Every structure is written in C-alpha cells, then in structure tokens.
Amino acid sequence: MSLKKKAIAVGFGSSNETIEDIKFNLSELEELIDSLGWTVVGSTYQKTEKKSARTLIGQGKLLELKDLIEETDTEVVVFDHTLSGSQNRNLSKELGGVIVADRSQIIIDIFAKRAKTKEGKLQVELARLLDELPRMVGGWHGSLSRLGGGIGTRGPGESALETDRRTIRHRIGILRKKLKDVKTHRQESKKKRKNSVFKIALIGYTNAGKSTLMNQLTEAKTVAEDKLFATLDPLTRKIFKKEVGEAVVTDTVGFINKIPTHLIEAFKATLEESSDADILLHVIDVSNPLYLKQIKIVEDLIESFEWTKKPMVHIYNKIDLLPPQKRQTFKRTPPFILSSAIEGTPKNFWDVVQNESSHAQTNYEKAAKA
Ligand SMILES: Nc1nc2c(ncn2[C@@H]2O[C@H](COP(=O)(O)OP(=O)(O)OP(=O)(O)O)[C@@H](O)[C@H]2O)c(=O)[nH]1
Ligand SMILES: [Mg+2]
Incomplete structure (x- = not known):
C-alpha cells in the first residue's frame, strides 16, 4: 500500500x-x-x-x-x-x-525539505513567514509552533491575532538581520578570493540539467535528480582549464514560472552568486515541449535581476532525447552549445565559453591590474 x-x-x-x-x-x-x-x-x-x-x-x-x-x-x-x-x-x-x-x-514546502545549509534554512523560514503574514486575517487559526516558543505574552486588550502578527514581524526582522550578516560574511570571503579568477554561473529553469553539467565540468558530486528544485543551496567549485585559466563555476537554484515573490526576496542573496558572474550559461531542456516558454520566463527573470549586460551562452541540453532529425533543426539563438550533459562535456564547450567571455575577461584583467 x-x-x-x-x-x-x-x-x-x-x-x-x-x-x-x-x-x-x-x-x-x-x-x-x-x-x-x-x-x-x-x-x-x-x-x-x-x-x-x-x-x-x-x-x-x-x-x-x-x-x-x-x-x-x-x-x-x-x-x-x-x-x-x-x-x-x-x-x-x-x-x-x-x-x-x-x-x-x-x-x-519543497524548499524547506531541500534546505541543508544554515542560510538556506533561514531563507525558507523568511519566505514562509512573508507568505503567511498577509493570510493572517480575522479568525486566523494558524500555528506559531515553528517559531520555537518565541511567542510573547499578550498585552492588555490585544487579540491573539495581533500578537501573532507582531511576533511574526519581529521574527522577520531577526531573520533579515541574520541573512544580512551571512551575506556580509560571504562578501568578505569573496574579496579574499583572487580577483582574476573567472566566474561562470549556471542558470536556467528547474530540471534543465544545471547540476548534471556542473558535475561534468567540475567533477563535483552535487545532486542531480528528476525533481523540481533538486538544487537549493548554491555550490561553487574551482577548476583550471587552458582556455579560460583558473575559474570558478557556480550552480544555483532553478527558476520557475509564477515564483512566489517572497521566495525571490528570500533567495536573492543566493542568486547574487550569479550576479557576480563574468558569464552566464543558460541551461535549457530542449526535450521539454514547452522549452521556448521556459526560456522566456528565465529571460524575464534575467531582466528583472538586471543581468542583461552579461555575456551569455545558451546551452541547449538533453539533445539526446530529441529525434536525430530534430537535433540540427530546432529553434536556437546564438551563441549556443548543443549538449547532452548526462553523456559528458560538449566538445566545443570551452572554446565557445572562452570566445564569448574574452571581452568580459579583458575587462576583468584590467580591473585586476588596476
Ligand atoms: N536524457 C538526459 N537527461 C538529462 C540530461 N541532463 C540532465 N538530465 C536529467 O535531468 C534531470 C534533472 O537534472 P538536474 O541536473 O538535477 O537539473 P537542474 O537544472 O540542476 O535542476 P534543479 O536543481 O531542480 O533546478 C536529472 O534526472 C538528470 O539526470 C541530458 O543531457 N540528457
Ligand atoms: Mg540542480
């Protein structure tokens, strides 16, 4: 059963x-x-x-x-x-x-199940409280048990609802402060990293194959699963490739349509890992019949994060699932790479990435020298 x-x-x-x-x-x-x-x-x-x-x-x-x-x-x-x-x-x-x-x-709930790091857990708790707050209207029967006994004593003349709302707002304040501290800490450790290191970010719709590609590129062993939001916490790995030199690759949370705005707020810090990138690799699952719609959703989010000036390469992934005659004919936008991440790193991968990023890299080298 x-x-x-x-x-x-x-x-x-x-x-x-x-x-x-x-x-x-x-x-x-x-x-x-x-x-x-x-x-x-x-x-x-x-x-x-x-x-x-x-x-x-x-x-x-x-x-x-x-x-x-x-x-x-x-x-x-x-x-x-x-x-x-x-x-x-x-x-x-x-x-x-x-x-x-x-x-x-x-x-x-999916995010709560997947969150492993302290930061991820804080982000999920913040998103949940932000999501809950506007739902708390007259006759609210929610529970504050997850706040771990943080419920204050009720002041005279206050309804339980008002107390609950106040407690939640207070907790939201604490969470925002904690997340800010984590971010500051991360920025400090980032500053210590060598400036000339080339930064690559894998972005794209959830389940597109970002983590699978990450594992191929860096020999990381991050979880790749046929589930939405398999990855939550960003993972960064260092690699060395003759085409780009020393580089770091970051794999992050996937995008989805109708993403709750609270989650965007909560996960902005995580996504900022990508805002630092010198090049974005937009991984696309071409075997999904609705991949053009998914591309549009990712592009809209890229715009809202103001990443449109970054060099970007489209990685058309899962081509192994397309019938052979379609592999060369489906709609694609340059610059692009055809990929089957489960089989390995595409042959022309580093050449295309290097070519596309050379401009950005020159700027980077200039900054490093200055
Ligand atoms: N056939 C095929 N399957 C692939 C390919 N790349 C990834 N997959 C499968 O697609 C599923 C999702 O892959 P992930 O790498 O977890 O996708 P992701 O983009 O990291 O997903 P989230 O972390 O959920 O955003 C897994 O079951 C992979 O094995 C590919 O090139 N071909
Ligand atoms: Mg993943």
Missing part, C-alpha cells in the same frame, strides 16, 4: 490568460506536487472573468471538485493561485475538510 498523500491540482486563470497558459502552469503544479512526494490523482481548471471572493472558484466548479475528491478519496487540494486566509478556510470547509494549499505553499 502506498503511503503517499493523494492530491488534486486545480488550475485557475482570469480572462487575460490563455487556456494554454493555464494548462502549462497546471502541469507544472502537478510536477511540483510530485516533487514533494505526493501523488496527483486528478486535476481540473477554471478560466473565469470573476474570482469568487469567498472560494476563488465558482459554485459549479466547487461541486465538480467535491465529486472528484470523493471518487478519488483525496486528502489535499492544491490551487494554482494565491489563496487568502479566509478563502483557504472556506474551501477546506466546503470540500469536506480536506487540506487546502496553493502554489507558493507547495514551493516553500
């Missing part, structure tokens, strides 16, 4: 989203649920002009969902749209007491 929790995924989109977009996000939500170790037993979606303030989805959809839950004996229902605290409670009640969650809670 399987002990995996059963879950149903519910897509939701307004009139300005296409059915295709809603379905793309929904299938990704299913993968997220799967990455958390639950089994998706069903899914449904709704595209509607107006959201229900009480239950997000309309009454008809709610009844359909109720039937699906009964048929499949499901314990969890995950919505692909942020739910307010009261929507969450109303939905749970209307759906016979199932656990109700949304995309950001699932992503944060």
